[in-house]
Amino acid sequence: MANVTVIGAQWGDEGKGKIVDWLAARADAVVRFQGGHNAGHTLVVGEKVYKLSLLPSGIVTGTLSIIGNGVVLDPWHLKAEIEKLEGQGVVINTENFAIAENCPLILSVHRELDVMREAAAGSGKIGTTGRGIGPAYEDKVGRRAIRVCDLAHLDALEAQLDRLCAHHDALRAGFGQPPVDREALLNELREIAPSVLQYAQPVWKRLNSVKKAGARILFEGAQGVLLDVDHGTYPFVTSSNTVSGTAASGSGLGPSATGFVLGIVKAYTTRVGSGPFPTELEDETGQRLGERGHEFGTVTGRKRRCGWFDAVLVRQSCAISGVTGIALTKVDVLDGLEKVKICTGYRLNGKVLDYFPAHAADQANVEPIYEEMDGWQGTTAGARSWADLPAQAIKYIQRVQELIETPVALVSTSPEREDTILVRDPFAD
Numbered sequence: 001m002a003n004v005t006v007i008g009a010q011w012g013d014e015g016k017g018k019i020v021d022w023l024a025a026r027a028d029a030v031v032r033f034q035g036g037h038n039a040g041h042t043l044v045v046g047e048k049v050y051k052l053s054l055l056p057s058g059i060v061t062g063t064l065s066i067i068g069n070g071v072v073l074d075p076w077h078l079k080a081e082i083e084k085l086e087g088q089g090v091v092i093n094t095e096n097f098a099i100a101e102n103c104p105l106i107l108s109v110h111r112e113l114d115v116m117r118e119a120a121a122g123s124g125k126i127g128t129t130g131r132g133i134g135p136a137y138e139d140k141v142g143r144r145a146i147r148v149c150d151l152a153h154l155d156a157l158e159a160q161l162d163r164l165c166a167h168h169d170a171l172r173a174g175f176g177q178p179p180v181d182r183e184a185l186l187n188e189l190r191e192i193a194p195s196v197l198q199y200a201q202p203v204w205k206r207l208n209s210v211k212k213a214g215a216r217i218l219f220e221g222a223q224g225v226l227l228d229v230d231h232g233t234y235p236f237v238t239s240s241n242t243v244s245g246t247a248a249s250g251s252g253l254g255p256s257a258t259g260f261v262l263g264i265v266k267a268y269t270t271r272v273g274s275g276p277f278p279t280e281l282e283d284e285t286g287q288r289l290g291e292r293g294h295e296f297g298t299v300t301g302r303k304r305r306c307g308w309f310d311a312v313l314v315r316q317s318c319a320i321s322g323v324t325g326i327a328l329t330k331v332d333v334l335d336g337l338e339k340v341k342i343c344t345g346y347r348l349n350g351k352v353l354d355y356f357p358a359h360a361a362d363q364a365n366v367e368p369i370y371e372e373m374d375g376w377q378g379t380t381a382g383a384r385s386w387a388d389l390p391a392q393a394i395k396y397i398q399r400v401q402e403l404i405e406t407p408v409a410l411v412s413t414s415p416e417r418e419d420t421i422l423v424r425d426p427f428a429d
């Protein structure tokens with residue numbers, strides 16, 4: 001089990017960036033397998049801060065970094081992100097970076113549709129990142145996507161453009177927008193094609209050969225299980241499968257390659273955008289968590305909603321994603337609180353539930369059942385061993401582990417790479 005799959009076990013923003021970076025330093029290849037540039041990963045390496053949305057985190061350390069077929073790729077964003085990182089001294093070339101040739105593209109029509117739909121949705125608004133993710137996935141499944149490999153055959157795009165435009169022109173007419181300008185779209189694609197094509201290849205083949213050669217592969221998930229299009233808080237979800245199983249289909253390796261599944265879990269809960277959030281705190285404590293945790297979206301800058309740790313949700317995420325062990329992050333944000341609460345079940349229509357129901361109205365109406373614990377004084381920030389933690393903080397972590405029925409593999413105690421308590425090395429399994 002030499003490979004590791006990292007996924008978020010809540011609504012994203014669990015602190016995956018640092019953990020992935022920490023693991024990437026020991027991996028031979030890092031693979032993104034779903035989502036797009038809606039993700040936001042902040043990596044702090046020494047004095048330098050890198051902000052990634054689309055590129056795999058391994059890129060910063062020069063590790064082979066791969067964008068798998070399960071990702072939706074905005075070529076203009078890709079170019080800008082590469083240029084930004086190169087400006088920070090990161091080397092990106094065809095040796096250390098590859099894009100799946102069967103990866104669908106996010107086009108301007110997708111971005112426009114995302115924004116128009118959200119504006120028209122009123123109270124049904126999802127609160128998307130506005131980056132065209134949903135519409136691009138719809139076109140992939142609707143068999144009208146333009147993919148990376150098409151960029152090498154732009155003169156033979158007629159039939160695909162017919163399919164794409166027939167769909168989008170009808171939608172655009174409904175929004176009072178002019179039809180797609182096919183010529184402008186083709187010109188845009190012609191201009192951007194070389195920037196993408198230089199990295200395009202059958203990555204399933206490259207991954208299978210590095211795997212055969214004994215490489216340690218790190219699969220880097222984006223968003224979180226509760227935003228999964230099947231298992232999340234539908235319809236307030238993203239449009240991809242964010243669970244660990246997608247690492248296989250979104251990269252072109254079989255399910256046995258996923259290895260140790262590391263679920264990233266924040267010591268409290270946050271969510272950006274609309275949708276149910278049973279333990280949300282709209283009071284001073286919620287405000288305090290947001291301020292101490294710097295809870296603002298990396299991609300959109302939106303303020304994140306904050307609340308107590310929800311053990312029911314995380315237990316469910318860990319079960320659905322087959323999590324082997326968790327990395328618990330941001331415990332230090334709870335430092336100094338007199339009391340801390342953990343949600344251990346829900347009440348719904350007089351019944352007690354030990355799981356999160358599927359129906360949106362039930363999800364909105366469940367009332368959390370809390371267990372209250374004493375908080376801790378002193379700080380957990382920067383701790384590198386259990387001995388550095390206040391006893392009550394250890395009790396909290398142990399209780400979390402018990403309630404989610406999944407062991408703690410790592411505890412991250414600051415954004416710095418080395419501020420980590422290692423209980424079980426995922427790569428050593």
Ligand code: IMP
Binds near residue numbers: 011130132273274
């Ligand atoms: P979309 O992925 O842009 O379609 O947005 C759908 C939902 O997923 C919205 O609630 C977004 O706020 C949320 N979302 C998408 N990407 C992330 C992420 O990386 N972290 C947290 N939330 C995200």
